[in-house]
Amino acid sequence: MASDYSATPITMDNINPKVLKCEYAVRGEIVSIAQTLQQNLKDNPGSHPFDEILYCNIGNPQSLAQQPVTFFREVLALCDHPSILDKSETQGLFSADAIERAFQILEQIPGRATGAYSHSQGIKGLRDTIASGMEARDGFPADPNDLFLTDGASPAVHMMMQLLIRSENDGILCPIPQYPLYSASIALHGGTLVPYYLDEQTGWGLEISELEHQLKTAKSKGIDVRALVVINPGNPTGQVLGEANQREIVEFCKKEGLVLLADEVYQENVYVPDKKFHSFKKISRSMGYGETDISLVSFQSVSKGFYGECGKRGGYMEVTGFSPAVREQIYKLASVNLCSNISGQILASLIMSPPKVGDESYESFSAEKEAILSSLARRAKTLEEALNSLEGVTCNRAEGAMYLFPCINLPDKAIKAAEEAKTAPDTFYAKHLLNATGIVVVPGSGFRQVPGTWHFRCTILPQEEKIPAIVSRLTEFHKKFMNEFRG
């Protein structure tokens, strides 16, 4: 029986409607059902036709048994409890370069105070390290004063939306399909998402003609389009942009006076030999565009890559091409929340300055990295092939990131059944999949898609030894589903 809250003041009718409008499917209804099923399995083993829930809904590698990178965790532990650094037992427990790195990092923190609020943009010494790492990656200078360290990339995205969006007349160009952080943040800040469609036929191609068309359409409706979001490598789509395409995108932003918001959190997740990650900063600078020519924000996170340290909530944005006065406003936004967590800050510096040849940890670190990335590449390929072998399913390859986003050609009868169940056809499919197999995916409608097409997002993260079972369960389910709903 529901309790009676009629004596309390806050109701669904009087909360902020922007909150109501916001959606975040990655942790939505399907996940709630999965959590209930998981509890069922715990309370009543054998109560379902599967013995575990496989969370393929979210890019959360360590929840699926990926182990943390040893060197990173050694340094974090030592920075958390620096008083053991001088003890002899410590040398037996930790690698020499981790101990040395912890000492270096403590030197960079004013007063060695890992428990103090830092500078609102993050500890200066750590930003220096990150900037050096970016310079080594790009071959162009990076300024530590351009870096804002944040608790994961999400708060950085919110900060930029807060800065740019004044009203619903302000628009942000976003890819469709998109990572729902963008639609959620735009909704919360009261702006308008201006969609541009990635072309599924050409491997989720990003066509400038489509950008131009959508910009023109938005302008004709009185929308002031302020920024272009590009996710590269793509989420949920997994494509890696080509260099020539990136140059066109930079040119488009320059010409149209748009801020380029580059989500580059999957920069270390590229699985195919014919593609390579290039930061938009590198592309812009190589085109001759400098600090005052183009406004560019790049987002990075410790949650992705081969390290997958989602729980540490480390990340940052590099902000270039904004006047000092506007930069002051971004600094003010950062300072209202004081600073991001110091462990996350330290980890953000570590991913941009991993062990080098000659360091004690170098070989074990490189082996861990290579094992994770090569396994992810194999899993991506196996799952892609399995999906493409299903009736009515087509799936572009995951060139990068952590996801596959197959298109399902659903039978009319399934679409009608979904309508009757008052749910989207892809949600209908995902629920059936979950109930039959324990596999959790996110319906494509959570990411938006070309109207009338249906997809789901599935991570490539389950442990490699479980992939064959997943493939057979998925295949079996899909056959049954299609047989049940075929015309």
Next chain:
Amino acid sequence: MASDYSATPITMDNINPKVLKCEYAVRGEIVSIAQTLQQNLKDNPGSHPFDEILYCNIGNPQSLAQQPVTFFREVLALCDHPSILDKSETQGLFSADAIERAFQILEQIPGRATGAYSHSQGIKGLRDTIASGMEARDGFPADPNDLFLTDGASPAVHMMMQLLIRSENDGILCPIPQYPLYSASIALHGGTLVPYYLDEQTGWGLEISELEHQLKTAKSKGIDVRALVVINPGNPTGQVLGEANQREIVEFCKKEGLVLLADEVYQENVYVPDKKFHSFKKISRSMGYGETDISLVSFQSVSKGFYGECGKRGGYMEVTGFSPAVREQIYKLASVNLCSNISGQILASLIMSPPKVGDESYESFSAEKEAILSSLARRAKTLEEALNSLEGVTCNRAEGAMYLFPCINLPDKAIKAAEEAKTAPDTFYAKHLLNATGIVVVPGSGFRQVPGTWHFRCTILPQEEKIPAIVSRLTEFHKKFMNEFRG
């Protein structure tokens, strides 16, 4: 020479005006000047009449050499690098109960994955621990499902403002003086701050008649007042509310249909024997008000107390008296940012379940705690007496929290000089103080104050051995300042 950003699209004229309106003085102009002076001292020792900058602007204990609590850091380090838990050397480096606690915590984390995103409200087992700690504190039940773990308390405050504020017609009653997070958050979410003045004459008393008066005035202007913010112990004012006063406040919120937003982050910082902290939850429940009678949110943080772990960004809110449907919306807001950092979550559970009698760490833990709290009490008293001995300065005692907020009766000539310098008189005073002594305080105008009165906020956090020098520098400066500007 400033660079020319005229080719970039974002200017001070076209950013979100809510961002422009937001102010956060705790990290504002005075702190920027202090950072410049600090750099000067480093580059040119002896260039100023002091040899270090004393940051009394912010409640950041570890930045002023307060050491972290050993037990907490032991557990955090072990959870960061669990693979050393079984090693024999570990027993020589860590206390037995820290090792045991780390094992317990890992058991509470699904898959022992400290690097995974958790449940959006925080790891369930850690919320269970926190809820037990609250029950022990209050003598009333606490539900782990009511807890939302956040990166410090600030994001929790933002979340509630985001939920409650629909437009500038929505008002939030806030104490004046207030902690500027509230004014900043209300400005960013586009609401109206409805001030109620604390009575300096009665030790920053919170009068119900003042609440009634201000509510009525706001209503007459068409403001829909939605919530009352109470900071207890007070920031920047340091008062601890009496139990009878808290009951009146609860009754007022109940009668007027307001959400009670209780900032209780200084709950462990009470320094006077005649006052005690009572949570508003305990007060409400002891009055017979249950879950469906009153809407109450309590904020807590790992940054304050005796631990002062600001850099860990741990915190939470307890949300009671909201319907399941509204709670779902709060959950959705939490889920957009996935989860708070796991180290901060672990620390939040530790502060609510410290070592107990019989545990190996109990005595050393208790000694560390007692040393910090008793020293803070002594520092508060010494600084309060010193301030009260200054000409034209009156200062209420710091019963709790980490601040003193003295009133300065500035000479007319100083006020005129400030006007000429186009700055507020208390900012004028604070700048002179900084330039003469290196002491950084925050002008009262950053917290708001009764018009025509002038204050500053000064933390009680400098190391105890430095307090005498601070007192003499402050006293000497104040005499000179008053002599210079006396009529």
